[in-house]
Amino acid sequence: MKLSFLTSFLLLLSFHHFVFPIFCNASQADNLFELLKSRKSQNPPNTELWVGLHSDDSNYSPVYIGPQDGLKEADKINALPGQPQGVDFDQYAGYITVDPNVGRELFYYFVESPQNSTTNPLVLWLNGGPGCSSLGFGAMEELGPFRVNSDGKTLFRNDYAWNSVANVIFLESPAGVGFSYSNTTLDYSKNGDKRTAEDSYTFLVNWLERFPQYKTRDFFITGESYAGHYVPQLAHTILSKNNNTNQTVINLKGIAIGNAWIDDITGIMGGYDYFWTHALNSDETNAGIHQYCNFVEGNYSSKCYDYLNQADAEAGNLDFYNIYAPLCKSSGPKSGPSGSVHDFDPCSNNYVSAYLNLAEVQASLHAKATKWEACRYEHFAWTESPTTILPTIIELISSGISVWIYSGDIDSVVPVTSSRYSINTLKLPVTTAWHPWYFDNEVGGYVVGYKGVTFATIRGAGHEVPSYQPERALTIISSFLTGKLPPS
Template identity: 70%
Template sequence: MRNLSVFSFSLLMLLHFGEANNQADNLYSLIKSKRSLNNRPLPQIWPQLQATKDYSPSFIVAQDGFMQADKIGALPGQPDGVDFDQYGGYVTVDPQAGRALFYYFVESPQNSSTNPLVLWLNGGPGCSSFGYGAMSELGPFRVNTDGKTLFRNNYAWNNVANVIFLESPAGVGFSYSNTSSDYGRTGDKSSANDAYTFLVNWLERFPQYKNRDFYITGESYAGHYVPQLAYTILLNNENSNQTIIKLKGIAVRNAWIDDATNTKGLIDFLWTHALNSDETNKDFHMYCDFENDTSSSRCDTLIYKALFEMGDIDFYHIYAPICINPTLKNGPIGSVHEFDPCTDYYVESYLSIEEVQTALHAKPTNWSACTSKFNWTDSPTTILPIIKDLMESGTRVWIYSGDVDGRVPITSSRYSINSLNLPIQTVWHPWYINDEVGGYVVEYQGVTLATVRGAGHLAPSYQPERALLMISSFLQGILPPSSP
């Protein structure tokens, strides 16, 4: 975000909703840290720096025997009838620093030998792809209210792909570094380079996937992670002596990709969804300059007013209930059709169990969904130049949103894509599932913009069946069904 009033907005969000302990709050904490005009990174500095680097991976070793060692026999409390293989473990990305990234990998129950390979990255920065992505959204299991047992997610993405959940960067979830100073040097570039090193080593560990079609997906601040990793892969693929990764496409949901348009989209979302008054919205546009690096005390005052008008709601899903009682409790098996707003507490309890960590082949860890230990060293104001490079390379690019997320709303994504001034190939229209509108989609030249209707920031948590159809369409390279 490019003006001081919005940095104040981020700070107030943290005060209003509590300490930075989830991926959207971590995002706003990062934005607050970028308020210094002297330290703000230039929009295109990241790709410029990457283009000057030597892309020989710093660390690739033989991985013989590691795949078998990483295989998970069963997770404690998992339901009967599990019909797919699952793996968990570490891949070292820097032996000198002792830096290793934890992954959880689930193969498809059917067609695992031909289904594509998908990498999932959560945002923050600093939040767990395992705790959020795998255990709360698109993985094969969800955690029951007792915090000890699991139930099956029938709309898991491993129904259509073999999925890697990567806890990145080191310091997130079970991932770690034995060199604590690493955390003070973490940023976009180091995260992309470590994720790339993870991938080439992981493919040595699972060589049967070396020639498989590969896709990168994620949400929130993964609007940075995903395009940057894809860009890094394409540059490395140009080196004939390196592992060629068959990158086919990227899909990012509720993606933070451009500070300026995200700011405007957030303010407009508040008003268009009746979360603040006409007077406040009018004053926002009168006193807050979202295009230039200026602010005013009047603009800062409006932030307090907007928060008061919005009230105590879940800004991830503005129509969803909030967690009133996070106490663990025995009860009936959960349902993927009724997302529990206290799920974060169940997941943290489950992943903190010693037997669970042992089954995952994880180091004993005081696990938490997000960390605030990083001093994020680089975060460009926009990722749109990288996205344009990916489009021009022929990489499939989808930007999609749960349409009732207020943190990184669909309005922000629309403004970001519109700033590219792309020709429209298929006009905006509804897509359908089970005789109902599942969302909306417009296909531009080089990028597809879509929504999942009735979904929040964690779209598969709230609309698992619609989210599965969306990602299945993306993997097939087709638009979702345009008729019932």
């Protein structure tokens, strides 16, 4: 029997010696599971919440800023190997030093807009895990300008890339993820939520010195999965530093998080309710789970585990990222026709990994030669992780920035039910009633406006929303950037 992500997590709550199975294709869910497992280990991560945005920090000192002269020009990519003809935008890649004392370097890939790059906003994209690559997932499988063909050597154009409406940075964070690294190996054992936010802030301040034309540009942070932690925490850090520093004030306007892990309790409970509401288990199993499993207090009886195991047996062998998608049945690149942005290939991870490990690709990206991996497991501790990010979101709402939460509705790992339960705990008044939004004269999803938060679903999208519904994802992000609800 194959255990689902959620049931495996609950089993380890009582049996913390449970050995996590390393799946052949690394994913954000796998790393999220590892983090949740660590909550019951002998050395759990610190769950302390963030301090207030307006606290007095008399001991504040400016962050490190390194020399940036000539580095923008050095980072410019002439052409990516195998890219299609007619590329009409500038792209850059390279490293930003965030701690020169230990040699900690964060890798970025940046694509400007083909049109209106001088006026379009600046967007940062972060993938989750923790420990997974925004280059491999976000840029190469989701919202970036290219995707990788099945040969693992050539690229095809994504006609619905987000750089059509924004200039987009993909950041591999923290150090140890993708091409990002530290010259001090023990550095990796100190990764956690707080340092990830602080390093990402240091990255941004230095990046804006390298690209000074963006210093006053409207800035937005987006991401998915465990970026439900990364994005709000980075936003919180930016607003706090803006209050205290005479360095560059980052013009943060809003955040958008997709299928985001926000709160442990509602995340787990919502997952099992999603199973039943999407016909993945029986009425009897669902009733048993709700009778014997106390998600709120964390009380899981032997009867609870019996029903959870039964739920997994009934669900079967699925892609829990997209419950209606076919499974990948290939172990590597293959010859064949070019890919299509309208038909997401379940083996895309394999093609991306092959491509990013080509020596000529790493050279064109100005990356340090290495074995690139989509997600890191080994030597990757996580020292800080609040069990909920909801208090941080409340502070962001009070700051007045735009807060959007969106959800692909066929993901069962961080499903739409979990997102709705999380938002409902905030008890925000509804300002715009639930209603469908449209793309190409059909329902693209549903949206509801709360005081301080907009929640939108994307119909037919899995965990990685732009992979499965690129047109609808672009509609949502365009609406978010312009501060308007998607078209109804």
